[in-house]
Amino acid sequence: MSEFKIYNKSCYELQELSGNSIDAIVTDPPYGISYQNHYWDKDLPKRQIWEDSLRVLKPGAFGLVFSSIRLMHRLMVDLEDSGFIIKDVLFWSYLNGMPKSRDVALDIDKELGIESKVIGKYKYVQGYKKNGADNYYANKEKFKYEPTSELGKKYQGSGLGLKPAFEPIILIQKSIEKKLNVAQNIIKYSTGSLNIEETRISYANGEKTVGHNPHSKGRVASNIVRTEEFNDGFDKFFLIPKVRQKKEDFNFHPTLKPVDLMYHLVKLVSFEGQTVIDPFIGSGSTGIACLKLKRNFVGYELKKDYFEIAKKGLENIKTEVSYMLF
Ligand SMILES: C[S@@+](CC[C@H](N)C(=O)[O-])C[C@H]1O[C@@H](n2cnc3c(N)ncnc32)[C@H](O)[C@@H]1O
Known part of the structure; x- marks a missing residue:
């Protein structure tokens, strides 16, 4: 035993x-x-x-x-x-690894004092869920933005890390x-x-x-x-x-x-x-x-x-x- x-x-x-x-x-x-x-x-x-x-x-x-x-x-x-x-x-x-990244283009807008544009909403989903992630934090809606400054547009989509x-x-x-x-x-x-x-x-x-x-x-x-x-x-x-x-x-x-x-x-x-x-x-x-x-x-x-x-x-x-x- x-x-x-x-x-x-x-x-x-x-x-x-x-x-x-x-x-x-x-x-x-x-x-x-x-x-x-x-x-x-x-x-x-x-x-x-x-x-x-x-x-x-x-x-x-x-x-x-x-x-x-x-x-x-x-x-x-x-x-x-x-x-x-x-x-x-x-x-x-x-x-189910979460990329530790952020939208640098939006940070650039903020730094330059330029407001980013709201282009819609999305449901916040934490991590991967096997049978579809729709119900995972389904009520957490967030705004989706796009950069408006010239520099922000150049760096659109860039980030700080890969998905582990x-x-x-x-x-x-x-x-x-x-x-x-x-x-x-x-x-x-x-x-x-x-x-x-x-x-x-x-x-x-x-x-x-x-x-x-x-x-x-x-x-x-x-x-x-x-x-x-x-x-x-x-x-x-x-x-x-x-x-x-x-x-x-x-x-x-x-x-x-x-x-x-x-x-x-x-x-x-x-x-x-x-x-x-x-x-x-x-x-x-x-x-x-x-x-x-x-x-x-x-x-x-x-x-x-x-x-x-x-x-x-x-x-x-x-x-x-x-x-x-x-
Ligand atoms: C990464 S976690 C282990 C998780 C574990 N594999 C599990 O499945 O739950 C590391 C643990 O070490 C404990 N710990 C940190 N320093 C310690 C020490 N000096 N002596 C004993 N335990 C310690 C922490 O409280 C923590 O619970």
Whole structure:
């Protein structure tokens, strides 16, 4: 039976955990971009947490760390300087990213003190909605403008950013023990390889087998990850089978990650019966995936209200696991 321990406190030092005791790390730390002005996202975590994580992980242990496009380079340097090997970067691609842009042409009109022209109205739609966005904020009507100054007209349609459609997830590893090869490291610590077998992407409907030596479970998962169907022909390489979370309504965490994505990530870096750490649990999606996949889980969350969401989510499956809360 799987176990979990979650701590409502800062993760720094991980003092409850002994060295070389954890099999994998899967975490979604603050991105350092002040997402929706949340204070806890103001800065990237201090390098110390990665040094602490390196200490508690077993030699050969793998990890996955979410990041942002703008600051992944800094996070990767922190991870590398802490002693981790950077193995890969996974791209989690999705459809509902919002371009952080603005109509510069209208700003130019304003700056020049010239009034822009109203040319109609539109319904404000936030993000992408699969079955048509018409009802999404349907009552929020906004005016549609067009620039009137000469300079404004020249810059009409220009903006400041692209639609984000992926998040990077950094794949890291703690070195295997000196003088051991991978097999010897696995025998000694049970860590050192990725769980390719459990993360294979099933063959698409109608597709029988592929390649000269087809595997019954499908293709090896790639470093592009999708949880939404794009129907562009690439789904058969990148789409993770969906496992929908139930009773999610109580969860108001602003950066909640889909549990079907977390299943895939937890499976990739760990095996049944192993222990996974998440120093930044938020609403606990890593932990839920771990328990359902028969992994033990250790996590930390600074904010009491997020901790309570995580606790509730984990308690919802407490019939399947034994639990301890701090
Ligand atoms: C990006 S969110 C994690 C969201 C999570 N993946 C989910 O699905 O809900 C990062 C979390 O780290 C927490 N946090 C920030 N600094 C922390 C620290 N020093 N120790 C523990 N948690 C911290 C924040 O409160 C926030 O909930």
